[in-house]
Structure formats: structure tokens, C-alpha cells
Amino acid sequence: xxxxxxxxxxxxxxxxxxxxxxxxxxxxxxxxxxxxxxxxxxxxxxxxxxxxxxxxxxxxxxxxxxxxxxxxxxxxxxxxxxxxxxxxxxxxxxxxxxxxxxxxxxxxxxxxxxxxxxxxxxxxxxxxxxxxxxxxxxxxxxxxxxxxxxxxxxxxxxxxxxxxxxxxxxxxxxxxxxxxxxxxxxxxxxxxxxxxxxxxxxxxxxxxxxxxxxxxxxxxxxxxxxxxxxxxxxxxxxxxxxxxxxxxxxxxxxxxxxxxxxxxxxxxxxxxxxxxxxxxxxxxxxxxxxxxxxxxxxxxxxxxxxxxxxxxxxxxxxxxxxxxxxxxxxxxxxxxxxxxxxxxxxxxxxxxxxxxxxxxxxxxxxxxxxxxxxxxxxxxxxxxxxxxxxxxxxxxxxxxxxxxxxxxxxxxxxxxxxxxxxxxxxxxxxxxxxxxxxxxxxxxxxxxxxxxxxxxxxxxxxxxxxxxxxxxxxxxxxxxxxxxxxxxxxxxxxxxxxxxxxxxxxxxxxxxxxxxxxxxxxxxxxxxxxxxxxxxxxxxxxxxxxxxxxxxxxxxxxxxxxxxxxxxxxxxxxxxxxxxxxxxxxxxxxxxxxxxxxxxxxxxxxxxxxxxxxxxxxxxxxxxxxxxxxxxxxxxxxxxxxxxxxxxxxxxxxxxxxxxxxxxxxxxxxxxxx
DNA sequence: ATAGTCGTAAACATAA
DNA sequence: ATTATGTTTACGACTA
Numbered sequence: 001x002x003x004x005x006x007x008x009x010x011x012x013x014x015x016x017x018x019x020x021x022x023x024x025x026x027x028x029x030x031x032x033x034x035x036x037x038x039x040x041x042x043x044x045x046x047x048x049x050x051x052x053x054x055x056x057x058x059x060x061x062x063x064x065x066x067x068x069x070x071x072x073x074x075x076x077x078x079x080x081x082x083x084x085x086x087x088x089x090x091x092x093x094x095x096x097x098x099x100x101x102x103x104x105x106x107x108x109x110x111x112x113x114x115x116x117x118x119x120x121x122x123x124x125x126x127x128x129x130x131x132x133x134x135x136x137x138x139x140x141x142x143x144x145x146x147x148x149x150x151x152x153x154x155x156x157x158x159x160x161x162x163x164x165x166x167x168x169x170x171x172x173x174x175x176x177x178x179x180x181x182x183x184x185x186x187x188x189x190x191x192x193x194x195x196x197x198x199x200x201x202x203x204x205x206x207x208x209x210x211x212x213x214x215x216x217x218x219x220x221x222x223x224x225x226x227x228x229x230x231x232x233x234x235x236x237x238x239x240x241x242x243x244x245x246x247x248x249x250x251x252x253x254x255x256x257x258x259x260x261x262x263x264x265x266x267x268x269x270x271x272x273x274x275x276x277x278x279x280x281x282x283x284x285x286x287x288x289x290x291x292x293x294x295x296x297x298x299x300x301x302x303x304x305x306x307x308x309x310x311x312x313x314x315x316x317x318x319x320x321x322x323x324x325x326x327x328x329x330x331x332x333x334x335x336x337x338x339x340x341x342x343x344x345x346x347x348x349x350x351x352x353x354x355x356x357x358x359x360x361x362x363x364x365x366x367x368x369x370x371x372x373x374x375x376x377x378x379x380x381x382x383x384x385x386x387x388x389x390x391x392x393x394x395x396x397x398x399x400x401x402x403x404x405x406x407x408x409x410x411x412x413x414x415x416x417x418x419x420x421x422x423x424x425x426x427x428x429x430x431x432x433x434x435x436x437x438x439x440x441x442x443x444x445x446x447x448x449x450x451x452x453x454x455x456x457x458x459x460x461x462x463x464x465x466x467x468x469x470x471x472x473x474x475x476x477x478x479x480x481x482x483x484x485x486x487x488x489x490x491x492x493x494x495x496x497x498x499x500x501x502x503x504x505x506x507x508x509x510x511x512x513x514x515x516x517x518x519x520x521x522x523x524x525x526x527x528x529x530x531x532x533x534x535x536x537x538x539x540x541x542x543x544x545x546x547x548x549x550x551x552x553x554x555x556x557x558x559x560x561x562x563x564x565x566x567x568x569x570x571x572x573x574x575x576x577x578x579x580x581x582x583x584x585x586x587x588x589x590x591x592x593x594x595x596x597x598x599x600x601x602x603x604x605x606x607x608x609x610x611x612x613x614x615x616x617x618x619x620x621x622x623x624x625x626x627x628x629x630x631x632x633x634x635x636x637x638x639x640x641x642x643x644x645x646x647x648x649x650x651x652x653x654x655x656x657x658x659x660x661x662x663x664x665x666x667x668x669x670x671x672x673x674x
Numbered sequence: 675a676t677a678g679t680c681g682t683a684a685a686c687a688t689a690a
Numbered sequence: 691a692t693t694a695t696g697t698t699t700a701c702g703a704c705t706a
Binding site: 464467468506508509512513541626 | 679680681682683684
């Protein structure tokens with residue numbers, strides 16, 4: 001008999017922020033159409049290269065045009081971000097453009113497009129050059145046109161005076177007409193190409209836009225300026241991206257340029273960008289465009305620095321800033337281009353946000369778990385039990401259902417619907433009453449926990465991992481990589497609402513597991529004993545993980561090779577995703593971490609498997625280094641080197657304040673942590 | 675059909 | 691004596 005109710009140091013641990021971002025009204029996320037299913041590859045055909053270039057040029061110009069208009073309007077009223085609510089006049093144009101896009105191109109398409117580097121920096125450069133050429137051409141044409149017109153008028157006047165109509169005049173007139181036609185044709189062409197561009201997702205311009213006016217063309221840019229512009233836009237952007245914009249924005253520049261930014265790449269690689277809602281709306285400097293209602297804090301001004309993308313000019317006071325703004329960032333092509341880029345950034349972010357919101361909503365709806373919801377179901381487990389998303393669900397749901405007594409409150413989403421709604425990576429709910437832990441199914445525990453931390457904390461959902469995995473995780477998350485039994489208990493209760501009840505049961509299970517599995521090593525300590533993890537042993541039992549999926553392994557390996565460069569960064573930043581627990585994880589694209597660790601863990605598992613279990617026979621760098629359990633306590637031994645450093649960081653999150661928290665005692669779970 | 679894994683329950687031991 | 695901590699056994703569900 002274990003009566004853990006004995007030690008009830010009610011310090012209630014907790015930082016259980018039931019942050020559950022509750023009712024976010026999901027935005028209608030534009031249709032999630034397949035990315036350019038019909039292989040009309042945006043890629044430029046060699047033969048049609050010129051045409052494509054012209055198209056791009058024109059597209060760019062149109063974009064500039066739009067932005068110019070926008071800017072003109074904004075000059076007075078200030079900038080308005082194309083964010084959700086504004087339908088203000090100031091934004092009219094851009095908004096329509098921005099809002100348009102989702103329907104025209106899906107995010108996926110966008111990603112693809114960008115990934116394909118349809119507009120790679122180089123390409124854009126070329127593009128710009130060509131644009132310059134074109135503009136010059138047009139300029140010449142226009143000038144000529146003007147001259148002709150002037151001439152014509154002069155002649156007209158003269159002739160009116162003279163009262164006669166010489167042939168010359170007619171000639172001039174027809175000439176002019178020809179030019180006009182020429183120009184018109186050009187415009188039409190431009191529009192045409194624009195449309196095709198749009199179709200290809202190269203440009204996000206509203207088709208209904210009026211014919212390309214000639215005026216803006218006339219004031220085309222100076223080549224040099226264009227170059228500079230591009231440079232600036234690019235560099236500024238990349239810089240920002242790398243400085244912590246996690247938002248996987250898909251703007252042209254960054255996506256193409258900054259291969260170093262893990263977020264982006266991974267997002268692209270990620271089949272289902274799953275995030276846990278929470279995709280914080282926090283856009284680093286990108287808010288530059290967002291409008292500020294507060295007169296004083298100009299979104300483009302902060303900390304005495306101009307926040308215009310890539311500017312960073314120092315301005316002592318607001319006045320000088322305004323001055324600077326008007327002089328340096330006046331309505332010109334550069335600003336326009338930058339604006340455009342910014343627009344895309346925002347747009348993508350919004351798309352992403354919308355998507356994630358929708359996802360979250362679906363998750364919530366599906367699980368029917370609301371932190372506010374009265375716990376009608378006494379058996380928390382059952383609540384999710386039928387949500388089986390993992391394997392078992394897909395194969396045969398029938399068997400799983402009968403077991404669940406409490407299905408009433410169970411998820412709404414029919415099981416048959418499958419994992420489509422909830423991304424398989426993020427939401428591995430337990431199986432039937434007798435969970436089939438996804439533990440083995442390529443879901444890295446660490447990332448899953450990190451990602452769904454809030455969820456687990458608030459919803460009494462059984463984490464889809466075995467006790468062993470959870471215990472290991474708890475231990476690895478600790479600073480010393482070692483925990484006392486009680487600390488393990490605390491970790492369980494702290495991290496999972498599910499483990500705040502039936503303490504006797506699961507605590508027994510924990511102890512049972514600790515004793516049973518060789519991977520848990522008990523180490524005598526000054527003040528008792530602590531438990532550590534023998535990673536080698538732990539991994540030994542993992543080969544089963546990927547059991548039947550050679551292709552997956554293959555993919556993993558290949559993809560691993562591909563993302564090796566970013567792996568380091570990923571690992572560092574994500575640090576198993578568990579560090580800043582919900583902070584970083586939620587900030588960026590949690591999926592990243594998931595992906596990263598998934599890859600890593602999977603790989604380890606796979607390799608382990610193929611390496612013939614045991615006996616590190618691998619010549620090169622075997623994922624595991626045979627270490628004797630004895631050593632365990634001495635040095636954390638990094639069986640998976642990849643994870644070694646990570647774990648170190650991981651521990652950081654284990655703030656001392658958590659250590660105090662006491663158990664949530666069993667039976668009378670006063671779930672007042674809502 | 676079978677072996678292995680996992681969760682649960684419980685008996686038992688031991689130290690504080 | 692009580693409690694926390696460990697160990698061990700048994701058993702059923704489940705999977706490969």
C-alpha cells in the first residue's frame with residue numbers, strides 16, 4: 001500500500017499556466033490546395049527564358065506600381081499593415097493584394113515556388129537588370145512619344161494658324177498613333193504576363209489591376225539604384241531573418257538567400273508544418289509596416305533607431321526620425337521594393353498564423369478538451385483513448401472504441417477521419433484504453449512534449465509515451481541528468497495533468513519501471529539515491545521503433561544528409577525543443593524541432609537497428625558509444641552525440657522554482673488549475 | 675501461435 | 691508503526 005497522500009506539501013507547484021490559448025477564432029485559411037498540382041512548373045524554360053524574364057520584369061513593375069500608390073496614400077496617414085482588420089483606405093491597394101494571394105497561391109505553392117528559387121537572388125538580380133533595360137526602353141519610348149506629341153501639338157497649332165493640313169502632319173500623327181499602339185501593346189503584354197506570373201505564383205498581384213500605367217515606368221529607376229536597392233533589400237532582410245525571425249516567412253529574399261536559417265528550410269521540408277497554435281504573432285521588426293495607433297511609438301522607430309528594414313539609422317528624437325523617414329524613406333523605388341518585401345513577409349506570416357490557428361482549432365474541437373470545460377469524464381484516459389491517431393487508429397479503429405467507456409465526451413472528430421486534422425507529429429494521442437504508445441512510432445518524445453507542453457499540462461491526456469520514455473525524459477531534462485524518485489514524480493505531475501490523479505497507480509508504475517529497466521541506473525548519493533539513464537541500455541530496446549519502414553529509414557538518412565548543415569543550428573537552437581520549453585518552441589515553428597529531433601532520433605534508432613543491435617560495431621561514429629552503466633553518473637555520456645549538448649541546454653529550463661513543487665496528490669485531484 | 679513490450683496490481687524488503 | 695523507496699512477480703492487452 002502506498003499512500004503518497006502522506007507527504008502533502010501543498011506548495012502546489014506550479015507554474016501551471018493553463019495558457020491554453022482558448023478561443024481563437026480561426027481565420028478562414030484559404031483553401032489548402034495542393035501546391036501546383038498540375039506541373040506547370042514555374043521554373044523557367046530555357047527556351048522561353050527571355051519571355052519569362054520579361055514577365056518577371058513586368059511583374060516587378062506592377063508590384064512597384066502598387067506600392068507606389070500605396071505609399072502615396074500612406075505618406076500622409078502613415079503605414080498600415082495589411083493585417084486582418086484593416087480595410088482602411090490607406091491600405092486599400094495592398095490589402096487587396098495581400099488578401100488576394102491566399103486564394104491565388106497556397107502557402108505550399110508559395111513555398112515550392114520559393115524553394116525552387118524561381119526568384120533566387122541571382123535570378124532576381126538578372127531580373128532587375130532586365131527590368132532596368134526594359135525601363136530604359138520604355139523611357140525612351142515615352143520620351144519619344146512625348147516629343148512626338150509636343151511636335152504634333154506644335155504643328156497643330158501652326159497648322160491651325162495656317163489653316164491647312166499638310167501631309168507631314170498626318171505622318172506625324174500616324175507615327176504617334178503607332179507609338180501609342182506600341183505602348184499599349186506593351187501594356188497588354190505586361191498584363192498578360194502578369195497574369196501568367198500570377199498563375200505561377202510568382203507574383204501576388206491582383207489581376208484586376210488597371211493596365212500598367214505609363215507614368216511609373218517613366219520614372220523608372222536608375223540601374224545603379226536598382227542594384228543598390230536589391231542589395232539593401234536583400235541584406236537587410238537576411239539579416240533580420242537570421243537574427244531571430246522564426247517565422248518561416250517566405251519572402252523571396254530570405255528564403256532563397258539564407259540557407260542558414262533553419263526555420264525556413266525546415267519549414268519547407270516539413271510536410272505538414274504543424275505548430276501548436278501559439279505561433280506568436282510577435283513579429284520582430286517586421287512590424288515595421290504595421291500601423292501604430294500610438295502616436296508616439298512609431299512602429300518604424302524604436303530605441304532611437306529607425307526600424308525601417310535595413311536602415312537602422314540613429315535618430316536622437318522622434319522629430320529627427322520623422323525627418324529621416326521623410327528623407328530617406330520617401331516614396332521611391334527602393335522604399336517601394338522594401339515595402340513589397342515586407343508585404344510578402346507579413347502576408348506569409350498571416351497565412352501561417354491562420355493555418356496554425358485553424359490547426360489548433362481543429363485540435364481543440366477534435367479533442368473536445370477545454371481547460372475550462374468541467375471534467376465530466378472521470379477517466380481522463382478515455383477521453384483521448386479513442387482519438388487514436390497513431391498507427392493503431394489507422395489500421396483498425398473498431399477494436400479501440402469498445403474499450404472506451406467514456407466516449408461521450410470523447411472527441412468529435414470521427415476516427416475514420418484519421419490523422420488528417422491533427423498532424424501526426426504533434427498530436428499523438430494514446431490509443432485504446434490500453435495505449436499503444438507512439439513511443440515507438442517515430443515521435444521524438446522530447447519534441448512532442450515540448451510542443452504540446454501546454455496541452456499536456458492542462459488536458460488530462462495521457463502522454464503517448466511509455467513510462468520508461470517519460471522517466472528518461474525527466475531525467476535528461478534535469479541539470480545533473482539525475483533525479484530522485486520524488487523529483488521524477490514531480491516532473492510527471494508538473495508536466496502532465498494526466499498524472500495528477502491516480503498517483504498510486506502511476507507512481508507504482510514509475511518505480512516499477514525504474515527497477516525493471518536496466519536503462520535506469522540507481523546511483524547512491526550523499527543524500528540518498530538518484531536515478532540516471534543509461535542511454536545505451538535505453539537505446540537497446542529501441543530498434544523496434546521503426547520496425548517496419550525501410551523506406552522511412554532511407555528517407556531519414558537521405559534527408560539527414562541534406563539537412564546536416566542545418567542540423568547543428570537546429571540542434572543548438574531547438575535544443576531538443578525542451579529548453580525554453582514553450583517559449584522558443586512556440587515562437588518559431590515547433591515543427592522544426594520536431595523535425596530535427598525526429599530525424600535525429602529516428603536516425604539513431606534506425607542506425608542502431610541496422611548496426612546490428614548492440615556491440616558498437618560501427619566503424620565510424622556510432623550513435624552510441626558503449627558506456628558502462630557505471631559511468632553513467634560520472635558523465636552524462638552522450639550516446640547520441642547529437643543529443644549530448646542538447647541535453648545540457650535542456651536542463652537550463654529546469655528552473656529551481658520548479659523543484660519545490662510538491663506532488664499533486666492522488667485521489668482528490670482538485671483540479672483547480674484552470 | 676508466440677515472444678516481447680507495456681501497464682497495472684500487488685507482495686515483499688528495507689531504510690528512515 | 692509508518693512511510694518512502696525499491697524489487698519482484700503476475701497478468702492481461704497488445705504488437706510484430
